[in-house]
Amino acid sequence: MNQDIRLPSKRVVRQAWALLGALAMMGCSSSRPNVQEEAEAERPSSSGSLKAELPPDPLNVKTFAAQYPNPSVCERQARRYLPTSREDAWAALKACAEGTYFTQLQALLSPEWAPELRSRPEAAALLARVVALRGGSVDGDLRLLHERRLPIFSLSSAIAQPDTYKGRYILVRAQVGDMRSEDEKPTVWLVEQGLGSVASEQPVGVVRRKESNATTSGNLGGQTTLGGGQLAGSFSKNETRRSGDTVIHYDNVSSDTGREALGRLTKADPFLSPGKDFVILARFDGMRTTSGAIEGDDDGPRIPVLSIVSYYIPHPLVVY
Template structure:
């Protein structure tokens, strides 16, 4: 067996070299093994990355325009929600913001209950729907309370300011005045409520008739002053008759509740106009003593202070 030189002991290697003249030469060729050829594996070209699936509500207005009424739009948003909760919420917002959405019970239903609880814009969407339903805040707040939605009335907050401080309040109010208090504008709000006034409105059918009667003649008689004599003359009578078909009509009148508040804005808003009603969602910040009183005086008049979160003009027609 041939052994490589680097495997022989030193003395053996020297012995083989010294015996060399008379012996036949044995040539040992040290050759390096050929370089190992690595197999070349052809890898298939990487598949191009798939583009992200287009959003179902990439264009909110276009999404809402697909459906002839808000109820169908909300049903479509629930179908989108089954695929993606975020996409479903975006679809619902598109329905509320781009259609005359008045389906408050659908918004407060089981499908959207979790989103309303965890998403910060949920309260503002509720306020918007209340405004689109006509802004009858008193009745709508009762519906919210029945569903355990934490949005409360201004009167409740004023009665127990420590309990409701930091919570949402919803009110219908008229902007009486706006002033700047430091860098933040302050709005003077006068709370309003809706009352219904009944009137009789004609519906297009009426009758009218006039009658004129005239009588003339002489009258014989005797008076104490002039004695016997004759009196002549004419008697005329006029009669008018009218007939009109009417129908009862009810008008919604905004009336003051007697409660006022100061609303703070982060910056001046040109779209919040004086002498107009708005449905306002605000955070209740507590009560403040009005001018002329001191904080230690329990009898001093106080006014609630609110931070306005959002506001919406109420629709003139009320949905019941």
């Protein structure tokens, strides 16, 4: 039996193709975000992370501090050498301390630098230099060093227990009393200085002053039982008034602690001049009986003896 086969009309074909096209577009649009998310996940988060992963440039010690005049930035850049070369990292850190106003003691005492500070012979001198740049508040900064178990101690501790601290580093703020030669080696008399602050008022803005002068004179006459008379005279008054605004200003002032020491030098140093404060790094050699003691008297006055390693002029401003 023959059956008629009817083909769909052109209108129905167009509708079918339109429906298929719409379904295809929906499928593409639904899969596209997944591909984009995967691409973004593989992409680095920022250009800064790429820069941090790059190795540091080859070290040029002579120009390193000039490249990073900011001491905080200089220390961070020096720290980047630690994973590749600890020698380069230490050389860069020394360049920062010597070439910038480096007061970053807390950054220097970080765990990253701790192995270098404990193992390198010149680490104590670098720390003394930083303490001086911070104003020479030796007692306060020694407390920070002791929190990290760094073996630099105070003069008072060495005097109290000379056997314990003999041969160890001592950090002291002191003035030079005088210099003399002993056994062909110069020695200096050191007077330890404590650091404190003194408050004073300083004017701010314009100070106003007002002066006035008044004179009064007159005569007085009258009759008394002793007879008539007349009294004359004058009265003068000067007054000065000043007014203005002031603020409290604090100055760092050093004062004697009462402790003294003998400092030994390898040779005479003209820059270690009397009357000035210095932050001095030295090795404690023990106690010695002074020349004023009676001969044979072991209980006479004793004074600590130090071998001076390095010294630095403290900055007038103190960093807390």
